[in-house]
Amino acid sequence: MTYTFNPVIPYIEGDGIGPEIWQATKQVVDAAVSSAYSDERKIDWLEILAGEKAFNEKSTWLPDETLEAIKKHKIAIKGPLTTPIGEGFRSLNVTLRQELDLYACVRPVRYFKGVPSPLKEPEKTNMTIFRENTEDVYVGIEFAKDSEEVEKLMNFLTDQFSVTKVRFPATSALGIKPISQEGSERLVAAALDYAIEQGKKRVTLIHKGNIMKFTEGGFKNWGYDFIEKNYPQAFTMNHYKNISADSTIEKAEKALADAQASGKIIVDDVIADNFLQQILLYPEKYQVVATTNLNGDYISDALAAQVGGIGISPGANINYKTGHAIFEATHGTAPDIAGKGWANPCSLLLSATMMLDHLGWFEASQKIVKAIEQALQKQKMTHDFAQMLNIDELSTTEFANYLTSFIYEKL
Secondary structure: OOOOOOOEEEEEOOOOOHHHHHHHHHHHHHHHHHHHHOOOOOOEEEEOOOOHHHHHHHOOOOOHHHHHHHHHHOEEEEOOOOOOOOOOOOOHHHHHHHHOOOOEEEEEEEOOOOOOOOOOOHHHOEEEEEEEOOOHHHHOEEEOOOOHHHHHHHHHHHHHHOOOOOOOHHHOOEEEOOOOHHHHHHHHHHHHHHHHHHOOOEEEEEEOOOOOOOOHHHHHHHHHHHHHHHOOOEEEHHHHHHHHHHOOHHHHHHHHHHHHHOOOEEEEEEEHHHHHHHHHHOHHHOOEEEEOHHHHHHHHHHHHHHOOOHHHOEEEEEOOOOOOEEEEEOOOOOHHHOOOOOOOOHHHHHHHHHHHHHHOOHHHHHHHHHHHHHHHHOOOOOHHHHHHHOOOOOOHHHHHHHHHHHHOOOO
């Protein structure tokens, strides 16, 4: 996707602490772009509305013009949004992802020196998660206990498919999780393309296919088949197993060793619950992860906790085919601390660096990353980290000012 040197980028401030972290992010991003490119490049920011601000001004949580603006300009950045209660939305974030078919939720996870972590060696955690963003539980097919829909569905399952293993049918709610071959393949393709672009050597498919053999198992099998047909740069452990089954383990080991020696990407798979153990014990073994929606939700937050929490974890929702992308803070609105100057803008800031990379503006992106590294290493921190380390804190504005000064090399 090609962008101009003066792109119009829509932004949504967000609710709760959203306006505070947005102002900090805008200040730092503008400084990085100016420092990197002088007057040659500039972002023309366009405010669009969603969440509480949209409801207060437009009497709707997600105005049509907001979606139209993102469709037109391709990319957007947003703060955290409140999920309206009883308004027909499961989540505004989910609605945006579904409406724009942003099928890849991309969550890079790395450790910044100085950040408090529950792990002894958090620096070993450095991986990028590709979470399928439009299927599985995000489709929202579920029906409440005692509803007419549950009664009809239960009768249908019993009469048409002889389902008899629902333990308590009279008091059960029911949900359906669709996982498709097409959806799985495009998500896996995004992960493989990223690994090739970034020079990574391992991609791991995470699934629960040992229990859900046709949905989660389908994700794994379709993923392997797609990679073997379309990516000669990769060697799958599925192929390894087939060699060992048809021939010998020694021949399979030689094939794997030859693939590694030639620089091929090794693609394996891990059961989801085992992976949650592996990322605590051996996080350095994993580089790029592709997984289904619900598994990706758990995995992303678990990994974020290992490096300091979702307050410092960026995220993007991308359709690599159309070029549409929304970069966002991955945490909630935190209304209890709104207006206190305690909010940490790093999640949104690092999401902004992903946006700059998406534009191809790598020089500006790296200026922000280096400024954050410098600040955290010198324990220039907002309230969340400062209280954990029992050190003096910077307000959200002071933290942004520190980063800006570093970018302009005034420190």
